[in-house]
Amino acid sequence: MATIPKKTQQTRDRNSEVLARAKATIAGGDNSTMRVLSYHLPLIADRGEGARVWDIEGREYIDLNMAYGPLLFGHRPEKILDAVSFQIHKSGSQLGFPTEISIRTAEKLKALFPMMELVRFSSTGTEAVASATRLARAHTGRSKIIAFEGHYHGWSDAVFHRYHAPLDQLPADRMGPALPGTIGMNGAPHDLITVEWNDAELLERCLAQHRGQVAAVIMEPIAGNSGVLEAQPGFLAEAKRLAHEDGALLIFDEVITGLRVAAGGAQQLYGVTPDITIVSKALGGGFPVAAFGASAEIMSHIAAARMFHGGVYSGNAAVMAAAEAMLDEITEHGEQIYGHLHAQADRLAAGLGEIMTRHNVPHVMQHVGPMLSLFLTTGRREPLTTYREVRQHADFEKYIEFQHALQRAGVYFHPNLFEPMYLSTAHTADDLDEVFERVEDACRCLWPR
Numbered sequence: 067m068a069t070i071p072k073k074t075q076q077t078r079d080r081n082s083e084v085l086a087r088a089k090a091t092i093a094g095g096d097n098s099t100m101r102v103l104s105y106h107l108p109l110i111a112d113r114g115e116g117a118r119v120w121d122i123e124g125r126e127y128i129d130l131n132m133a134y135g136p137l138l139f140g141h142r143p144e145k146i147l148d149a150v151s152f153q154i155h156k157s158g159s160q161l162g163f164p165t166e167i168s169i170r171t172a173e174k175l176k177a178l179f180p181m182m183e184l185v186r187f188s189s190t191g192t193e194a195v196a197s198a199t200r201l202a203r204a205h206t207g208r209s210k211i212i213a214f215e216g217h218y219h220g221w222s223d224a225v226f227h228r229y230h231a232p233l234d235q236l237p238a239d240r241m242g243p244a245l246p247g248t249i250g251m252n253g254a255p256h257d258l259i260t261v262e263w264n265d266a267e268l269l270e271r272c273l274a275q276h277r278g279q280v281a282a283v284i285m286e287p288i289a290g291n292s293g294v295l296e297a298q299p300g301f302l303a304e305a306k307r308l309a310h311e312d313g314a315l316l317i318f319d320e321v322i323t324g325l326r327v328a329a330g331g332a333q334q335l336y337g338v339t340p341d342i343t344i345v346s347k348a349l350g351g352g353f354p355v356a357a358f359g360a361s362a363e364i365m366s367h368i369a370a371a372r373m374f375h376g377g378v379y380s381g382n383a384a385v386m387a388a389a390e391a392m393l394d395e396i397t398e399h400g401e402q403i404y405g406h407l408h409a410q411a412d413r414l415a416a417g418l419g420e421i422m423t424r425h426n427v428p429h430v431m432q433h434v435g436p437m438l439s440l441f442l443t444t445g446r447r448e449p450l451t452t453y454r455e456v457r458q459h460a461d462f463e464k465y466i467e468f469q470h471a472l473q474r475a476g477v478y479f480h481p482n483l484f485e486p487m488y489l490s491t492a493h494t495a496d497d498l499d500e501v502f503e504r505v506e507d508a509c510r511c512l513w514p515r
Contacts, residue, residue: 084108132489136346139392139492149388171389185359189354206314209257210281212258214262219284221248227245231245233454262452285319291485296434315340315364317344323434324347341364343358344357415432422442428442439487441465446459
């Protein structure tokens with residue numbers, strides 16, 4: 067391991083001290099467990115700008131995490147902040163009545179996702195997914211939901227399963243009742259079945275086993291919570307056909323992929339439209355907003371107030387201003403935005419793969435546009451297509467060691483290899499050159515040839 071520069075060591079000490087102080091008042095030290103895992107190097111963020119973030123000691127990092135994906139335009143994008151500031155100062159952040167800005171935002175979102183004939187806004191992806199699954203049950207009159215191993219759909223009791231379960235706890239026949247995602251769920255998730263991802267024949271067998279009982283099949287159309295696992299050719303279309311053949315709905319959880327891999331999300335990229343769509347993260351550009359939508363027929367259960375959906379902060383004016391500004395930018399400059407993102411991602415993926423290959427580090431590099439995963443493996447070099455394959459072949463300890471070396475060198479990405487890297491329009495060629503230089507140094511220190 068390379069010697070830690072004095073300034074970096076001081077930074078880590080101050081970050082550790084502040085994190086210890088946080089634990090005296092905030093359970094675990096932060097408001098999301100994923101930010102304070104036991105193997106994290108402590109990092110207390112002070113500010114962000116563009117593609118970079120600074121900690122409380124002034125240590126600068128190239129940010130390949132982008133707040134877990136929302137920051138499509140980087141930290142503190144001027145047009146988004148200006149729109150929110152204007153809304154707050156001109157009209158207020160939360161009015162408690164219907165507002166025209168939420169109507170405009172819904173219209174602009176529908177233009178990118180035409181299958182969302184009617185929309186509802188929420189504050190988080192978890193809320194939107196919980197409403198979407200309830201909507202599917204209300205529309206079909208059925209109770210069961212089929213989800214996929216390694217896919218995460220938020221922490222509500224309806225769908226929170228143990229999506230990162232050890233291999234020996236997964237069902238031997240690759241499908242079965244979902245394992246509770248945490249303690250305290252009182253037996254939930256009820257009527258949730260998990261199936262191995264990317265196997266249409268297995269999905270068909272599961273639907274047949276529960277014929278006439280399945281309300282919906284829910285999936286991340288690009289699995290982004292077990293690393294970046296792309297759907298195999300034809301799988302999305304076949305999943306839709308099989309669901310409809312049984313009278314079930316297809317739900318795309320595009321919390322991550324919506325507005326990130328393409329303006330219209332993965333459904334635009336692959337040409338497969340679901341019955342219900344959820345989008346979040348990039349929609350707010352750093353502000354907490356989510357949306358779900360479907361045909362007018364499906365959404366009629368909410369429109370007619372037969373099914374409840376609410377939330378004091380759902381569609382509040384401040385986050386609608388952010389979402390509208392995001393949608394305006396994407397609508398006006400989408401070709402340039404996604405051209406840049408995909409080109410930079412291709413270059414980052416190729417550069418990281420080349421360095422790993424040259425240092426003879428077994429790895430698999432996978433990405434779909436500006437969602438990227440570098441899997442350090444125990445030997446496998448072929449693409450990984452399922453959660454079980456990631457569990458079987460990925461070297462989690464080696465990845466943590468690699469991440470620690472890069473964080474100490476001023477490049478941040480999450481130390482859990484299940485979490486993708488994300489790029490933004492703020493990342494430049496020079497930023498990537500710095501990343502390559504620091505990755506090269508880390509490999510030289512960790513795995514000398």
